[in-house]
Amino acid sequence: MAEVLVLVDHVDGSVRKPTLELLTLARRIGDPVAVHLGPGADEAASVLAEYGATRVLVADAPEFADYLVVPKVDAVEAAVAAVSPAAVLVPSSSDGKEIAARLALRLESGLITDAVDLTAGDEGPVATQSVFAAGFTTRSRITRGTPVITVKPNSTSPEAAPAAGAVEQLEVAFGELATGTTVVSRTPRASTGRPELTEAAIVVSGGRGVNGAENFALIEALADSLGAAVGASRAAVDAGWYPHASQVGQTGKTVSPQLYVAAGISGAIQHRAGMQTSKTIVAVNKDSEAPIFELVDFGVVGDLFTVVPALTDEVKNRKG
Amino acid sequence: MSLRIVVCVKYVPDASGDRAFTEDLTTDRESVDGLLSELDEYAVEQALQIAGSTDGAEVTVVTVGPEDAEDAVRKALQMGADKGVHVEDDDLHGTDALGTSLVLAAAIEKTGYDLVVCGMASTDGVMGVLPALLAERLRVPQVTLLSEVAVADGAVTGRRDGDAASEQLSASLPAVVSVTDQSGEARYPSFKGIMAAKKKPVETWDLDDLDIEADTVGLTGAWSAVEDATARPPRTAGEIVTDEGEGGKQLAGYLAEHKFI
Incomplete structure (x- = not known):
């Protein structure tokens, strides 16, 4: 063979x-x-x-x-x-x-x-x-x-x-191009203790609606209750609220988890490119007109600052 | 010192339009308006910044594409690049990334270069392999996917943020560089820049000018073939509820029902 x-x-x-x-x-x-x-x-x-x-x-x-x-x-x-x-x-x-x-x-x-x-x-x-x-x-x-x-x-x-x-x-003879670009130093990425974004079964992402780096704690808490990876939209990354390594979208990571939770993400094409092959999509957004709602299996129109913590509590309750 | 910088740009269908395939399963470049690939704007920006800090630097923008692709070159000239090269030939229709790298490498060599700057990927094909292919063809170092880049004393340095680690890289010129969307916001063309661009030279070359045989490029010269393309069925909108105090619980109920909790 x-x-x-x-x-x-x-x-x-x-x-x-x-x-x-x-x-x-x-x-x-x-x-x-x-x-x-x-x-x-x-x-x-x-x-x-x-x-x-x-x-x-x-x-x-x-x-x-x-x-x-x-x-x-x-x-x-x-x-x-x-x-x-x-x-x-x-x-x-x-x-x-x-x-x-x-x-x-x-x-x-x-x-x-x-x-x-x-x-x-x-x-x-x-x-x-x-x-x-x-x-x-x-x-x-x-x-x-x-x-x-x-x-x-x-x-x-x-x-x-x-x-x-x-x-x-395996015998390898390095060619003359092999040493062209020197890696002067390498800083390993600090581990978050969470699953790898591209490999996770569940991804919880926050966007513009999260409105501040400090508020990503809400997204992380929900992710941890579900055993999920944390993602962020380009708007949130560009605003400096979350690291680029966590960006989901055309210029970030493409994810295809069993469940994708979008919180405060409008659902621009840039973002959809990175997540719309997810098996199940749910979203929380205060704007009922947000394009993300065209993609979701279940959506909540509401303020993520009340809905997400309530969801996290309920997940923890149900998991006992 | 003088520094000859070549920026490679691509003219792509607008990602916010309904992009599709034509009958021969190549990208439909007619039904959706085209523009300079957003990710290449970062390459133009970094090239201009490097040129701005180097005496005697010259920035040439190169594109391979159909007639309208000159718009992408013009946009880069409006941003501040000095001159343009547009490789256009009917035989290029359907060229794959490997073939495109052959044509671009020839155009870059004909132009003359010390530094080639590319975007991290195109916004249509999104392969992200062209810079590596150019480095292989030109037999110069690849210093790619940089979020920070600097040129000094005949060397290029920069930071590559990978999945597992962040790497500091260094290579001697000539070299091929690619920059990410984290490298710094691209400038908008000024009114002055737009006016000045009208007078900047754009040369148009065909395959003969580059001594490339037609059968090594295009659909016939491609080393891969698309067998079929199927539009993804639109996701059907599911249940939407408005939070009146129970939204979190309702969502938890949905997740439990579908065994995620």
Whole structure:
């Protein structure tokens, strides 16, 4: 059976959930072969094997952390040469998309980014994408070379399917471009203790109506009562009330949770682009004309400063 | 020192319009008004700021697109860029991102450059891969997705805010940079800028001018193909209640009913 390369997204060997989703999708096309770059391969290998990696190609070198993107392109290119895969799947992170793009060019192969689903087709994998602010769903395939496809988080549920996960060393020779951009320093993002925004089953977001950084405590309290991630509209981020890393929308994160709670968000196209593929949407807004109400499964026209705390209390009561 | 800055911009259908596909499954660029991609305004702004703090800097705006795409170049010239290049050719219809990077890279090399500045993504395709592709083709460093950028002493530095960490980056010129919507608000063209832009030169090049074979671009040269495009059925509005003291409880009831609590 053909093999499918999956580039592992991890933090020091702790494998992030989207990688497990990619392994699950890869099995529809062939046998997943994971590519683990950087430290922590031993820790990662057992998880990767559990989710179906038949082999785990590993390489560690200071270049992966010290220089931007290109060393990883060199490594995945080496993995492609070693494996001759039927496709290469890469997580749709900022790094992932740039790695995939450069790899596709080197392989003279087609590129599809931000797939939300993947199936096997007669002429190679077929990728589903959500485009034009989720106004359209397209299905596309690569017509030349080795398909290189980046896949968004939450595209499928990770399913365990234990495989051998044999660890093999990958030989990587770095090219002259690899050391072009130096990572002078790296400051890890402080953990909020909440689920990752793009991976969360429930997202609670606040917008202009929250009216101040200090009031985001209300949004956070509701999120914590539901075990949710916290998001923010561009208006709230631009106003400096919440960090850009939490922005949901066209220029921020695209989320597709089981439940999206929009508080004080009008629902401009910019925001809708980032959340309208959510399974269930509910909203609280004092303006009954707000476009967000066109999207919701359940909406409350009212003041979020009374409705949100009441909701939080009721959630806590019901959860006991 | 002199500094040749090239800003890549895209003419896109207005995101607030009803964007759609044409029969050949390419982006419909007729039925919705086009404009300079909002995210490219940040690139123009940063290019102008860098140029403003460097003696002998010149900002050239480059676009690849149909006839109307010159509007995007004009807007950037109104903001303050010095000159424009518009690559236009009927054979470019349906070109994918890889092909666009081929054409842009050729246009950038023909123009001459020390620094290429791009937006973080277009607002229509939203792939966000073009800057990386240009760096690969031009064989220069990519310093991308910057929320802060500065150029000094033949090097570009900046801050890249990723999901897991914030990185401080540095590379020697020439280099390709992309900037995010966090890099600083873009200026509006002034009346003076609008008048001055009318006299600024815009060169129009076709594929022959760039020595690019027609069959390497366009729909035939694309390495991926859209098989079908389906409009997402509009979400049907659900139940809306007005809070009269019970709104929070009613919403909790809905969430419980649907097993979220």
